[in-house]
Amino acid sequence: xxxxxxxxxxxxxxxxxxxxxxxxxxxxxxxxxxxxxxxxxxxxxxxxxxxxxxxxxxxxxxxxxxxxxxxxxxxxxxxxxxxxxxxxxxxxxxxxxxxxxxxxxxxxxxxxxxxxxxxxxxxxxxxxxxxxxxxxxxxxxxxxxxxxxxxxxxxxxxxxxxxxxxxxxxxxxxxxxxxxxxxxxxxxxxxxxxxxxxxxxxxxxxxxxxxxxxxxxxxxxxxxxxxxxxxxxxxxxxxxxxxxxxxxxxxxxxxxxxxxxxxxxxxxxxxxxxxxxxxxxxxxxxxxxxxxxxxxxxxxxxxxxxxxxxxxxxxxxxxxxxxxxxxxxxxxxxxxxxxxxxxxxxxxxxxxxxxxxxxxxxxxxxxxxxxxx
Numbered sequence: 001x002x003x004x005x006x007x008x009x010x011x012x013x014x015x016x017x018x019x020x021x022x023x024x025x026x027x028x029x030x031x032x033x034x035x036x037x038x039x040x041x042x043x044x045x046x047x048x049x050x051x052x053x054x055x056x057x058x059x060x061x062x063x064x065x066x067x068x069x070x071x072x073x074x075x076x077x078x079x080x081x082x083x084x085x086x087x088x089x090x091x092x093x094x095x096x097x098x099x100x101x102x103x104x105x106x107x108x109x110x111x112x113x114x115x116x117x118x119x120x121x122x123x124x125x126x127x128x129x130x131x132x133x134x135x136x137x138x139x140x141x142x143x144x145x146x147x148x149x150x151x152x153x154x155x156x157x158x159x160x161x162x163x164x165x166x167x168x169x170x171x172x173x174x175x176x177x178x179x180x181x182x183x184x185x186x187x188x189x190x191x192x193x194x195x196x197x198x199x200x201x202x203x204x205x206x207x208x209x210x211x212x213x214x215x216x217x218x219x220x221x222x223x224x225x226x227x228x229x230x231x232x233x234x235x236x237x238x239x240x241x242x243x244x245x246x247x248x249x250x251x252x253x254x255x256x257x258x259x260x261x262x263x264x265x266x267x268x269x270x271x272x273x274x275x276x277x278x279x280x281x282x283x284x285x286x287x288x289x290x291x292x293x294x295x296x297x298x299x300x301x302x303x304x305x306x307x308x309x310x311x312x313x314x315x316x317x318x319x320x321x322x323x324x325x326x327x328x329x330x331x332x333x334x335x336x337x338x339x340x341x342x343x344x345x346x347x348x349x350x351x352x353x354x355x356x357x358x359x360x361x362x363x364x365x366x367x368x369x370x371x372x373x
Contacts, residue, residue, distance in 0.1 A: 005032045006360070007087035009078065009101035010094050011039035012050040014228070015253050016200055017169075017278040018117045019050045022093055024172050026059045028353040035085055036061045039074060039096060049255065071100055078104040089113055089360050092140075095133035102136055111363045115144040116154065118275035118296065120204045134159060141363045144356065146275040147297025165359050168300060170352025171281040171343055174258040182263035186251060192220045195322060196264030196288065198257055198279045199271070201229030206270035206293070208238060212315035213270070215242045217322050223248045224264065226257045261286035266325050266332075272312055274298050281347055284339040289332040291321035301347075306339035 006029055012019045026034050038051055040063055054061050064077050078101055082090065090105035092098045092114045102112045114137055119130050134157040137143055143164045145151045151166050177185065188194055195214070199205040207225065214223050225235070225248065232250065239248050254260065258279075261267060267283040267290050274296035281301065283290050290307035292298050299309065308324060310317035325332040 005029070005088045006034045007037060007082065007085055007090050007105075008034070009037045009039070009090060009092045009097040011096045012048070013200065014049050015257075017275075018093055020278045021115070021117065021169055023050070023053055023057070024170065024349060025091075025353070025356065026054060027057055027172070028349060030058065032357075034059060035087065037078060037081060037101070038063050040065050042067065049253070074100050075104050079108065082108050082110060088364060091115065093117065095129045098133050098140070099136045102140055106139065111142075111360075111367050112140045113142045113144065113359060113363055114140045115146065116150055116275070117146055118150065118273060119153065120202070120273065131157075141367065142359050144359060147300060149296050150275055165355075167352065167355045167359070168297065168347065169276040169278060169281065170349040171278070171285065171347045172349045173285055173344075174256070174282065176259050176262045176286050179262050182260040185260055186224060186226075186249070186254070186263055188222075188224060188249065188263060190222045192222065193265040193326060194222045194224050194263065195266040195268055196224050196226070196261060196283075197268050197270070198226045198261075198282075199269075199277075201225075201227050201231040201235060203231065204271060204273045205229075206272050206312075207231065207235055209270040209272075209313060209315050210268055210318065211235065211238050211242065211244060211248070213268070213318035213322070214244055214247060216316055216319035218326065219247075221247070221322060221326075224251065225249065226251045226254045226260075228253045258282040258286070261288050264288050266291060266322055268318055268322075269293060269298065270315075270318060271295055271298075276301060281343050284336075284343040287336040287340045289325045289336050290339065291318050291325070302339065302342075306335050306342055308335075 008022055010022055026036055036054055036059055038061055042065055051061050062081055066074050082105055089111050092101045098114050105112045120126055137159050144167050145164055146169050148166055151164050154164055155161050197210050201207055239245050261283055267288040269280055269292040271293055276297040292307050292309055293312045294309045295312050308321040
């Protein structure tokens, strides 16, 4: 029997949905034997929050510190790790792991599964990476897509449909601070309504759209932004240009942000593209009224009964959603109650982990009993 049943490989950011998904997976797989290989950039391994969180839980982690383009060295280190651990399955996350990690595993005749969390689009370089990732995915033994639009995207890219399993992300509930304690933790001194926005500060997440919506909203609203990323300075300049500096708080990275969502009177997801966003599941569980763009897998998670859905790139629609929450708090509260019920019943961690385990079992069964050629 394999000493390590599952080896997860990823190049983690400090915080993000992908990192939370892998943390939940590894936590749920502790009893089967799990190991995580984290590809880190030089200087990022000191007290990396993703690594620290896993170590606190008791998940064994191998930190591999490499430069951005040290792909051959990465391949060799991962190959040595796979040979030592002898996992039954290598489970990759993100384009870099899908390309290099899967290659290392296949060369050692180890079954490969990849979770596709989403595609960010954007510039030429990102699109080249995504093309390389899709080429690698064609050779994976199984692919988990976290939303139905991602399934269609992968099939259009030439990934065999029979390899793809659509499994939406699950959710492990967090404990929530009460409203006053959460606001104190975030340093929110404003007694009026505050809208929360949580995510990576990058183009596809649409923080700039949220700022435009704030400018169109009732002046009593304040915006609390949790997250870091390349667009932080751009966002700050946008706030200054639109005269919003006094109405926005940029908190940066905040540990255990899910426990603080109770600080908010509304939660906005303004993304241009999404898979199945963990922050949305967290807001549903915290019973915060939600306004979300109907992109990617979002409409499979929330409906008009549980959130206000708006089109992408429409800040005026987000502003109208905030007005609706303010003007009809009873209806907003009812949507929030139904959202909490939905996340508990439809996105339980046990159901999700069982579905992932079935993918592993099917993959291993096929490798033991290959179809005749």
